[in-house]
Amino acid sequence: MTAEVVDRIEVSYRVSIGNAAEVAEAIRVEQTIEFPFDLAPEWIQETVVGRIENISENNVTVSYNPGVAGGGITQLLNVLWGNVSLFPGVRITGLRLPDSYLAGFRGPRFGIKGLRDLLNAPTGPLMCTAVKPMGTDPQGLGEIAAIIARAGFHIIKDDHGLADQPWARWTERTRVIAEHVKQARQEAGTNALYMPSLNVPADRLLDAAHEAKAAGAGALLVLPGVSGFDAMRMLADDDALALPIMAHPSFLGSNVVNPDQGIDHGILFGTLMRLAGADISIFPNYGGRFSFSPAECAQIKDLCHTPLGSINPSWPSPGGGMTLDRLDELTEFYGSDVALLIGGALHRGDLATNARAMVDALSA
């Protein structure tokens, strides 16, 4: 294998502290051999160390031999943002992965078409919401879920913070909510999927996913910033589970919200979430209670949808302080391949009335 004949991984960085050429030199070594360049054998200098492809003002592009990123998502994350995450003033602004490398990833099992088929929702946005607030007992959460399922929402997830609290233990809560959603689906003829939060210890993750499926859960909420991106990939690739997966951005914010440091929003919440198997990727919508700009949200949408080897496109899922009166604006902005996540606002007034109004508004 020589540096000349392989398709290479290309990463673009914006450098806002220090000299761009010097930082690029540091990056191409730091992300590969972590060793004085001049002491490395010549073939390692040429084949293993990253190669500077371009420097234009403070933007640099470094390419890597895909062999460097061998071993799956864990090592891809290292190559992209392992030690460089510790550099101030460096941000990943571009990522190009060759098809030959992408072929090693399955990506979202369902993606846009698969989830539309599963939900019998051939057109229009998906309607998603969360059962909450924390503190409510399993029966109470189940009743909330049932009301929303009857109204025709597509996905009803646990609030991601529902874990194993004294007010609602994980196993009982999952079982009770799944039962309520199942009954509501049957009564109302809807297709709602209940999605428990896999906010569980690492040694429980796979078993908990299977227990949830056995209890009737139709999808899974995963927290890759907490559980690891490859743990999500493991769940997505599990043929015995074969459930849609929604990724929550918990603990990942610092990677994107500092404009001169981190990873561009679309690369993290679009590309990397797809590689790690997320059918749906949650992020805070612009104009909500968080900080993302319209341009950042548009980048996420684009990188959820754009071709990526043979990997399925995914659903961008803007959430965080969404309200009924923004439905038109959001379907205009995101298009129809979007999973709208409506939260607490649904509970102001009568939940059943609000949920029904939301579904009606979107169907119109």
Added chain:
Amino acid sequence: MTAEVVDRIEVSYRVSIGNAAEVAEAIRVEQTIEFPFDLAPEWIQETVVGRIENISENNVTVSYNPGVAGGGITQLLNVLWGNVSLFPGVRITGLRLPDSYLAGFRGPRFGIKGLRDLLNAPTGPLMCTAVKPMGTDPQGLGEIAAIIARAGFHIIKDDHGLADQPWARWTERTRVIAEHVKQARQEAGTNALYMPSLNVPADRLLDAAHEAKAAGAGALLVLPGVSGFDAMRMLADDDALALPIMAHPSFLGSNVVNPDQGIDHGILFGTLMRLAGADISIFPNYGGRFSFSPAECAQIKDLCHTPLGSINPSWPSPGGGMTLDRLDELTEFYGSDVALLIGGALHRGDLATNARAMVDALSA
């Protein structure tokens, strides 16, 4: 359980964007119920929602019912830095965990005393280094490891980026290096522990750790930013493994390097790494090729060592561009309970001579 009788988790935040009181109001709701406060039942407002304990200029302290963080490290990370990680201009500057909550965590199995006993190193810093560079075949890496083991280093880890690359596959590399270190120990009468990088897929993690132990590895390198903090805790708690664990900061940098956003260095690399079972916590030393300041490094050292319920203290492990001529300065700065991590500089000139000189310098 009422808000009055439980020991509470206290988190201090520095707010540099927006009004501190308003941000504190948002945080105490966002990290718990994610629901309009006024719509929550009164008992949930009082018992489940966080409580503002103090506001002083732009510093706020919010306390949480430990029940909110029920379910282990995954939910503790959510409560501390789940959604708030998406807030610009907020940084965690303080964390107080009650002993009753800490009792749910085992922490580092060995800690400072346990690792000294295991290594028969009753005094002085530990000497650690990495086998590198990537691209070297298993035999070549094994020979490097053997030279270092013979010189009397305590810990010989894989470079964290060694995964399953074409030049050195994980299983063969681990076996070959472990054999070399074992033989070198026997020949030289030293106690070096070989520590493979568990940079492996999530569904291989636990098995890989056990395979490494069976092959002769004496410790494990874990990447909690990639594999998840609770995955590290799982390995640390495994009584059938019972190996010392070193945590690498890969992919975690954005959480600390932006001064007005993120988590204070000591809380992440000291407190949270200890909770998640790291006996040794690697971070970039001041004055090396990264960016941490002396004050930030001192904070890490302090929070590795300070009492934390019944949880063992851990070894701060400053690395990143360390050189021989800084040994005196570093033992002065960190004291003797430090695991010095020397990297590529050891290879400039003759490795055996340099390694020997390093051990001699430290013993003197």
